[in-house]
Amino acid sequence: MTDTFDVVVIGAGPVGENVAARAVRGGLTAALVEHELVGGECSYWACMPSKALLRPGHALAAARRLPGVPVGDHLDAAKVLERRTYFTSNWDDAGQVQWAEGAGITVIRGSARLDGERRVVVGDRTLTARQAVAVCTGSVPVVPPLEGIAETRVWTSRDATSAKAAPGRLIVLGGGVVGVELAQAWRRLGSDVDLVISGELPLPKLEPIAGELVAEGLREDGISLHTGAKAVRVSRDGGEVTLGLSDGTVLTADELLVATGRRPATDSVGVETVGLKPGDTLHVDDSGLVSGVDGQWLYAAGDVTGRAPLTHQGKYEARVVGDVIAARARGPVETPPWSQFTATADHASVPQVVFTDPEVAAVGLTAAQASAAGIETRVVDLDIAVAGSSVHADGYRGKARMVVDERRKVLVGVTFVGPDVAELLHSATVAIVGEVPLDRLWHAVPSYPTISEVWLRLLEAYGL
Numbered sequence: 001m002t003d004t005f006d007v008v009v010i011g012a013g014p015v016g017e018n019v020a021a022r023a024v025r026g027g028l029t030a031a032l033v034e035h036e037l038v039g040g041e042c043s044y045w046a047c048m049p050s051k052a053l054l055r056p057g058h059a060l061a062a063a064r065r066l067p068g069v070p071v072g073d074h075l076d077a078a079k080v081l082e083r084r085t086y087f088t089s090n091w092d093d094a095g096q097v098q099w100a101e102g103a104g105i106t107v108i109r110g111s112a113r114l115d116g117e118r119r120v121v122v123g124d125r126t127l128t129a130r131q132a133v134a135v136c137t138g139s140v141p142v143v144p145p146l147e148g149i150a151e152t153r154v155w156t157s158r159d160a161t162s163a164k165a166a167p168g169r170l171i172v173l174g175g176g177v178v179g180v181e182l183a184q185a186w187r188r189l190g191s192d193v194d195l196v197i198s199g200e201l202p203l204p205k206l207e208p209i210a211g212e213l214v215a216e217g218l219r220e221d222g223i224s225l226h227t228g229a230k231a232v233r234v235s236r237d238g239g240e241v242t243l244g245l246s247d248g249t250v251l252t253a254d255e256l257l258v259a260t261g262r263r264p265a266t267d268s269v270g271v272e273t274v275g276l277k278p279g280d281t282l283h284v285d286d287s288g289l290v291s292g293v294d295g296q297w298l299y300a301a302g303d304v305t306g307r308a309p310l311t312h313q314g315k316y317e318a319r320v321v322g323d324v325i326a327a328r329a330r331g332p333v334e335t336p337p338w339s340q341f342t343a344t345a346d347h348a349s350v351p352q353v354v355f356t357d358p359e360v361a362a363v364g365l366t367a368a369q370a371s372a373a374g375i376e377t378r379v380v381d382l383d384i385a386v387a388g389s390s391v392h393a394d395g396y397r398g399k400a401r402m403v404v405d406e407r408r409k410v411l412v413g414v415t416f417v418g419p420d421v422a423e424l425l426h427s428a429t430v431a432i433v434g435e436v437p438l439d440r441l442w443h444a445v446p447s448y449p450t451i452s453e454v455w456l457r458l459l460e461a462y463g464l
């Protein structure tokens with residue numbers, strides 16, 4: 001059976017959905033192929049369930065920082081898990097399929113493989129793409145080569161976001177975003193948690209203030225942090241899992257969450273039929289065209305490109321890809337930086353929130369990244385200690401850092417760490433993407449008394 005569409009999208013995560021929707025909006029037909037659940041990792045095993053697990057613990061901690069608010073000491077774990085399950089639609093994608101079909105997209109169930117130029121095979125069907133194929137297959141967890149890991153049942157982030165009850169004891173291996181978020185989520189739901197990280201601080205890709213304050217927060221919650229630790233072997237004996245570290249420490253628990261990173265899902269998408277290597281990242285130009293493939297027909301977006309593995313950034317790339325495919329169907333297209341057809345923000349303006357308590361909200365370059373890029377920087381560091389933060393919570397503790405490009409007098413990076421700073425982030429993103437000169441930013445007056453007054457203090461500390 002052969003079907004022809006203008007665009008065939010492989011993978012119906014948030015990114016694939018958006019590529020297809022934008023292409024249809026641009027007047028094209030689109031098939032969206034999915035072999036698990038329409039909505040992808042984010043909806044069922046990543047962003048949504050993890051945030052649903054974390055939010056009640058944050059609310060309880062926030063209430064406990066305010067005298068006079070009558071709250072207990074513990075969460076009702078069963079109710080939290082029930083609400084988490086609600087957010088995943090009980091791992092049923094009927095709602096998302098209905099949305100896709102309502103948007104004019106043809107949803108096809110099955111595992112898709114490229115089969116040469118503009119052809120995609122799904123079971124006994126061959127889909128032919130008149131304009132383009134977009135690979136949006138996301139990423140899969142990296143499993144580190146620990147002795148015994150192949151024979152040992154361990155948790156990945158999928159298990160940790162879909163578990164039906166809190167394990168009594170949980171070891172989390174990995175101090176990146178997934179590791180710290182899920183360590184805190186399960187700790188606050190009642191598990192005893194050991195967090196094993198290879199560096200001295202968690203969150204090594206962010207500014208050090210992030211790792212410092214998050215580590216403090218995790219310790220205050222009662223999580224045992226094992227820093228500078230190298231895991232070497234793992235085994236399971238009956239119900240108990242054991243993790244051996246290189247310094248001789250042996251940790252035991254009911255579950256071991258391995259959160260040591262993710263890699264692009266290109267193992268079985270047929271990329272070898274177009275001259276690429278299975279397992280490799282699909283490198284793309286700023287319009288989403290895959291490098292190393294002739295002709296303007298193979299696109300990729302989202303985690304599979306390795307550019308910025310975040311849902312919001314992948315969806316931004318998806319809007320670019322869907323729009324540029326539709327535009328190129330009409331004729332040649334210019335792709336200057338910051339055009340509708342160019343994912344320029346991926347390079348140095350990516351916002352990210354770590355939903356721990358304290359939260360981390362960061363956008364752009366860290367001071368180290370900016371210096372490495374040859375930018376003449378000036379760094380301003382401050383405690384978040386303004387009227388708004390002191391009213392927000394007793395004993396509010398937070399830090400802010402802004403990184404200024406001294407030649408252009410604009411911001412290139414901003415990081416806030418503290419309770420409830422996530423909603424501050426978009427102001428920083430707008431300042432960076434808009435390249436707002438500092439002497440104009442000075443006129444963006446923060447409201448009193450809000451935490452955003454930290455902007456005023458940062459600019460004052462800079463010398464304005």
Ligand SMILES: Cc1cc2nc3c(=O)[nH]c(=O)nc-3n(C[C@H](O)[C@H](O)[C@H](O)COP(=O)(O)OP(=O)(O)OC[C@H]3O[C@@H](n4cnc5c(N)ncnc54)[C@H](O)[C@@H]3O)c2cc1C
Nearest residue numbers: 011013015035040041046047112137138302303309310311
């Ligand atoms: C625990 C956790 C928490 C996270 N929290 C956040 C967060 O709070 N905010 C945030 O921005 N990001 C978060 N992320 C990252 C976010 O989940 C990803 O960036 C996002 O899901 C990427 O979207 P995607 O569409 O590229 O890939 P995916 O969501 O992985 O979707 C890819 C889809 O392709 C399908 N597929 C793969 N191969 C084939 C094939 N051959 N045929 C058919 N279908 C195929 C898969 O089944 C899947 O549905 C989190 C990640 C994890 C692991």
